[in-house]
Amino acid sequence: MFLKNSWYVAAWDHEIGVKPLGRRIVDEPVVLFRDAAGKVIALEDKCPHRRVPLSMGKVVEGDLLQCHYHGLRFDRGGKCVRIPGQEAIPEAARVKAYPVVERYHWVWVWMGDPARADPETIPDYHWLDSPDWGAKGTYIHVKANWQLIVDNLLDLTHLAFVHESTIGNAAVAENAEVRVKRTPGGVLVTRWMIDKPAPPTYVKAGGFTGNVDRWQFIDFLPPAFLRLSVGATPTGTGAPEGKFVDGINMRNLNAITPETETTSHYFWAQAHDFDVKNEKLTHMIFEQVKTAFLEDKEVFEAQQRVIDADASDSQVDIHADAGGIQARRILARLYDEEQSARQAAE
Template sequence: MNAESSSTVAKLLSYPLNGWYVAAWDHEVTAKTILSRTIAGRPLAIYRTQDGRPVALADACWHRLAPLSQGRLMGNDEIQCPYHGLRFNSAGRCTGMPAQETLNPSATVPSFPVVDRYRYVWVWLGDPTLADPSTIPDMHQMDDAEWTGDGRTIYAPCNYQLVLDNLMDLTHEEFVHSSSIGQEELSESEFKVTHTEDSVTVTRWMRDIDAPPFWLKNMRDKFPDFEGKVDRWQIIHYTYPSTICIDVGVAKAGTGAPEGDRSQGVNGYVMNTISPEQDRSCHYFWSFQRNYRLDSQLITTQLRDGVHGVFGEDERMLKAQQDAIDLNPDYEFTSLNIDAGGMWVRRLLERAMEAEGRSTTAAPRGFRSVGKAPAAVGAGE
């Protein structure tokens, strides 16, 4: 299958459930309070046991569906419903009914597989027998001693696939982020798309160019006297269902960065994982990690705040895009060459939805292609 033959719809697809989504930063989940968060359409009550283990229960009591997240945690790792006082353990089984002595054996609420990894709490909302922690996307730069950085969460008022589209095609930087990381070479340079059964990679190199303001500052943080041209790279790694880690950086032009020697440059990873909330909202967890000047908290804070400002520009555009989609229900998306990576992401998500036997939020509609999208190479064509 060529990328240009893929299809998409203005009414965006729903989300697969058999996959790991981030529910929260690890520091958001404690043994003292209950976090309420909706992931992939499922309201969750999230907390930690006294020994630090994360728990994710459906946020609805078995009795009258009162939100458990408004209840309280008991000293024995149980959660108590705020309405009639029913208590549930971390497996979701009712352990106490104040109004009667005999417990109904059916008194349970769903408990979901949950894992601490890479500074995040991950949850699996589909078939629990398929919840293999080894399939959590690789984000090792988040807690590797050779990297440092920080990030935030964006509550994005749009379908999560619009964020995936945004991150798989970075040519928008030329227009949306012209004062920081954008430059003409983004849309002028060639790129390569590869894919496997659960991943897509887009690789772009821009050689012998001027460094945009963001990267020039970072080069001078490491090399104070730097002047001249750079080689710039963007290597976008998507992993099913919704994690995108972007290997980015610049190095002094002609010093071997395209061949693997990045010693004369600065390298960062933009770590992104997007968890759908509902069809028109999502939680966008991100961090910028770097492997230079690890001891500088000033640089960490400056990078976090700088990237936060850049992503604020994306957030405004994504909201405007979602509003336009809602106001024009009969319009179709159109494909350009630059959409090849995002088109493959959509195809992997479509396959996952089909495998789960679930329909999409709208019937597939025609996809008009403008220009010839480059064919992706890899497994599953």
């Protein structure tokens, strides 16, 4: 199940240059490259002549993408403008062009109706390029369905078991005060752990010597954007009442882009608003979270293997799944609406 009328993160900005990059998004082949002025262009990664990926080709004359096989050239709008050895160009010699926006160090591609591609609907990830935050991120390819990753990020009880060496401890599962509510566009899960030991990563980042009051606010927007506000202060200093004393405040920023029904592109970053010029600190926090996310990757891929072996197998929901259940309901509704609109237009 894919939502097409949505922006998706296709790449980090540094991944795209003059050399074409091929990336499958919602099961469509896309090629991305920069023109001579540095602007990103996104086209269908499939030459209409003999179906060779255009990402195997090269950029010529500043902004034309030349097919590696027979030299057909396509402009930024996807139209073939040259076929070596002939003057007449068939009308069908064209590929799809996708709207593109470069923002927050990510390259966003609209996969649905181009007329509906409004850049104002791109979710806010300003922490990635704000001078007030230290941030570092990366990309992980996951051999699992994208909704498994969304479920994981909306249910953080797993931190106590999968990530006990870094960002988790028993309090996350046993002692959290949890609330789930619908927002105008998605779901918000709030979690508080009061007067509990800080997990290892928090001790390293904040130097805590005693118990802390810790929060996790998970903001989900469809299809798969999750922005987490996480942090801690020494217990009893007023964090639940909105005070911030001698603590650490961070953002965990996630954008999951479906590749196929069983594989995903996972773009994420960790940001902090304390000691923001300390690159060693930024790197340490990033590496700690990266260790945790690679542990998650093992879980996602193990889940997918089990699902592939028996897709009819049922599953049991527990209280911790409340956020994920709400998110899946929103996604199912949006998918049904999109399919109905498509059928009505046919």
